Amino acid sequence: MLSEPSTATVRATLPVVGAAIGDIADLFYRKLFDAHPELLRDLFNRGNQASGAQRQALAGSIAAFATQLVEHPDARPDVMLGRIAHKHASLGVTAAQYDVVHTHLFAAIAEVLGDAVTPEVAAAWDEVYWLMANALIAIEDRLYAQQGVAAGDVWRAWEVTARIEETADVATFQLRPADGAPAPAFRPGQYVSVQVELADGARQIRQYSLSSAPDSPVRSITVKQVHGGGSPDGEVSAHLHAHTRAGDRLRVSAPYGDLVLDGVDAPLLLASAGIGCTPMLSMLDHLAATGHSAPVTVVHGDRSPADHALRIDHERLTGKLPDAAAHFWYEDPEPGHPVDRTGLVDLSGLVVPTGTHAYLCGPLPFMRAVRAQLLAKGVPAADIHYEVFGPDLWFAQD
Template sequence: MLSEKSRPIVEATAPVVAERMPFITPEFYKRMFAARPDLMDGMFSRSSQLEGTQPQALANSIVIFATYILANPDKYPDEVLSRVAHKHASLGLQEDEYPTVYKYLFEAIAADLGDAATEEVVEAWTEVYWLMADALIKIEKGLYASQANDVMHAPFTLVDRKETGNETVVLTFEAADDTALTEAKAGQYVSIITEAEDGLRQPRQYTLLPSGPKQRRVAIKLDHEGEMTKRHHQLALGDVVEISNPYGDITLGGFGDDGSGPLYLFSAGIGVTPMVAFLSELAEQGSTREVVVVHADRSADSWPLREEMSELVEKLPNAKLVSFFSAGGGDFEGRVDVSKLSVPSNAAAYLCGPLDFMKNVRSQLVGAGVPGFQVQYEIFGPDQWMLRDTARAENK
């Protein structure tokens, strides 16, 4: 809980801090990596820094946290904190790095705000930072403790690779040592760490697909502008990579999905991966739930994992598959149009794909009467949206 001393100061300065945070966070990362270049090796994504997505995600999380605790003095934005903590855990972030983040973040704040960064202002926002940090540390400790092992990453050998869709490869890795494997929940992801061309170890997160014992399977879409997907597409059988334990809180039956209403799975492009995992879990459970799978792509040929998804839908007695192809030839042509699907208000929806796709589909679903908190999403890379608790609050 924010102290009564700090509350009025944070309230008065929150608009300024929110306005300046997108400029503060890039400076923070610049300072931190200059002093601690080791943090870029195996933990932080270099491309996310260059693109600005990681600094933007950090800025959003701090502003959302401060705004939330001002409006809700006795609560925290638990769902947003959970999302951040899962991502931190997948990267192996440790408690002792939070003082490092604090040092360089507040140096950047002082440099940006200048004389406005008075002792009282810094003290108040220091309290905000440590309230957020302590909450994340607590969640992350729980996540680490829940794993079947005490390592951050373990070696895995590439044992199979298959092409699917357009420039997408499905890679199957098998444990290369005797590290105990945690059973993944459908929808969770892992960090895969490999060396960039200059030897710097870089992590990337990928949703786990159904796999055999002691295996991890992922699908990777080639990004011609990306630094690491090219490297991953070049992996050969027998190559060894580091893979984290599974993390991620977008799983079936979470948050706004109590499992009682119809289930709608919306995906576009490589966003198909968590949907395949969900369908596999439902099939294993012998689910009779009404499930509508909606996929958007250019064409059937460009649709990753199309055959696997179709086979899983056929195993579910009350499931159907609907396609929207921009090039024509699917069930519908063009972008996903929710009005063509007759989505009931008690539906639970899961979204995965490009951010613009998810924003468009979510807006349509909410407009059709589906409460925002019943619409969950998975975003690849740093989360610049962070709708979780906001979506819940907007339906009160």
């Protein structure tokens, strides 16, 4: 909880800081990478830096956390903090790095806001930062302990045992630990980070959902090649598609992610778009294996049936459940595809049972649209869960 004097100061300065937080975040990253270029090379996603998405996500999360502290002092945004902490754990972030961030973030605040940063203002926002940082450090420590690894020591060498071409730009890579040890357990819906060394020596990291069944001895990731037009966006997926074959090795993290099924014996709705179907495949496999009997509504949107990666598995696993139905929307459907399933996903014609828990994965506009439709159908916000790959822009200010 924020102290009383700091609460008053943060409340009074939040409009000014909020208006400038984008400029602060931009300057912070410039200062951080000038002092530590290895962080941009080997930790941060260069594509997200180039697009400004990471700046937006940082600005949005700080503003959302500070607003929560002053408007709801007895509550903490645990969903947001948990999502960030899982991502940090999958990257191997350590507590010492929060000191580095603090140094350059507060230098940026002082430079952007100038004389407005009095000692009282600096102290209040310092308190905000460390409340957020220490909460994340505590969650990350628990996540590392759950995996039985030292803080930050999440990486292992994995061997690619097979490569399966799913569509023209999607491939599945089947993996097993290179040391012959058992693969770490994971919960359906979780992801791993994959780090590859690129032509310029950078070791870039991206997250990919585990699309295999949790009880399978082999782990699978399904990767869509992102065509970035020569920019850093998509450089890891392009590298994997161009260079990774059976017998190769990849550096893979322990599994993390908070979009997971927690033994929910209730109606479920699993909604995805594009490559966002991958965690849903693992969830469906788990539901079939555990005998889930409540209704399951499977929803997916894609450009066309040919672009729908793992379509056969999507249908097959849905068919294994006693009370489940799959509904696929395509912008460019095959002849004979239902007219009411053409275009973008539209839940208006679907019955969503009372008590439904929804899980969403796909582009942010898709998830926002589906969430709004579910809220309109009476699904409580607390029962709608989502996964964002890349910076979480849900709270970012446009």
